Amino acid sequence: MSGGFSLGFLSRVYRTEYNPRVYRETLELFEAAEALGFxxxxxxxxHFASEQGRLPSPLVLLSAIAQRTRRIGLGTGIIVLPQEPALRLAEDAAVLDLLSNGRLELGLGAGFDPDTFNAFGLAHEQRHRDYENNLQRLQTALGNGPLNHDGLRLQPQVPGLGGRLWEATSRVELVAARGNGLIMAPNPHLPAQAGVELVQRYRDAWTGDNGTPARIARVQGVFPLAHTPGLREDIQRYLARQKSIGVYQGPLDGDFDDILQRLGVLHGAPAAIVEGLGSGPQLGRHDHLIVQVQSASTPLGDAIRALQIIAEEVAPALGWRPAVARTAKEFSLS
Structure with a gap:
């Protein structure tokens, strides 16, 4: 991995059981990450606590986070676009972007969970068609294009947000043709080299016609603490759910380290994590390394400590430097 990339983190707002405290703790996690220089x-x-994720409305939570932070970028990774009215999503995103002074990064995907599509009265097998239709409508709105025959346009207007769209899909040539960023993560059914090849396909297809740079958001599970409570049980529960809906075809038992490797999850000492990250797709100054440091059972304090290790020991070894120095309000663990 080359230097000069941006450092981010992903919260899936996991909990084994629902408790409203999960939202307040996510606010605290963002505040800590900003103080650490992320x-x-x-x-x-x-939706519906799929995969034990407790956040159906990401833009609502990010609006609250926007009022508690000043600098850190606010991303969705991802919103399930086929289940969203495109114009309503554009309106909500526009308001959030204005509230946050242009900090929104809008990540989108087609989704995969058939149960949630059924609950929304949508056809799971038509999700890619619905994704394309909604994306076209969304991009027209954010690009200040006409929305009806009378020339009605999105209000409020948000210049620049249309250039901060990201897509999570293997159809990377389409993403490049649209000028959007690519969100990618390890695929448990493909060798690690497949991620490098995916990124190269995206970069090769890039034209830059819309004036934005090619950009990668590389999502990686990273657990740098020597002891991570509940990690084994959380991953086994996650894989069992994925297998039940046909998303995961790998083994559910076997050596836990082998399962982590298959999932692309890095666990261990910082030096080993640096080595693992260094073997993946190369990142440059327009790209993001996005670490996921929580499973459903991870306490908030452990998540903050993991972010601290990544910001102070892992990311700098790969060439990352915080854009804003930690000065007056130095971060410290209580």
């Missing part, structure tokens, strides 16, 4: 923080959308 460039961005991302949240994932999960």
């Amino acid at each position: 460039d961005s923080g991302w949240v994932a959308q999960h």
Whole structure:
């Protein structure tokens, strides 16, 4: 991995059981990450507690986070676009972007969970068609294009947000043709080299016609603490759920280290994590390394400590430097 990239983290707002405290703790996690110098923080959308994710409305939570932070980028990784009315999403995103002074990074995906599509009255098998239709509508709105025959346009207007769209998909040539950023993560059914090749395909297809740079958001599970409570049980529960809906075809038992390797999850001493990250896709100054440091059972204090290790020991060894020096309000663990 080359230097000069941006450093982010992803919270899936996991909990084994629902408790409203999960939202307040996510606010605290963003505040801690900003104090540590992280460039961005991302949240994932999960309807009906799918995968034990407790956040169906990411833009609502990010609006609260925007009022508690000043600098850190606010990303969605991802919003399930086929389940969203495109114009309403554009309106909500526009208001959030204005509230946060242009900090929103809008990550989108087609989704995969058939149960949630059924609950929304949508056809799971048509999700890619619905994704393309909604994305076209969304990009027209954010690009200040006409929305009806009378020329009605999005209000409020948000110049620049249309250039901060990200897509999580293997159809990377389409993403490049649209001028959007690519969100990628290890695929448990493919060798690690597949991620490097995916990124190269995206970069090769990039034209830059819309004036934005090619940009990668590399998502990686990273657990740098010697002891991570509940990690084994959380991952086994996650894989069992993924297997039940046909998303995961690998083994559920076997050596836990082998399972982590298959999932692309890095666990261990900082030096070993640096080595693991260094073998993946190369990142440059327009790219993001986004670490996920929580499973459903991870206490807030452990998550903050993991972010601290990454910011102070792991990311600097790969060439990252915080854009804003920690000065007056130096971060410290209580």
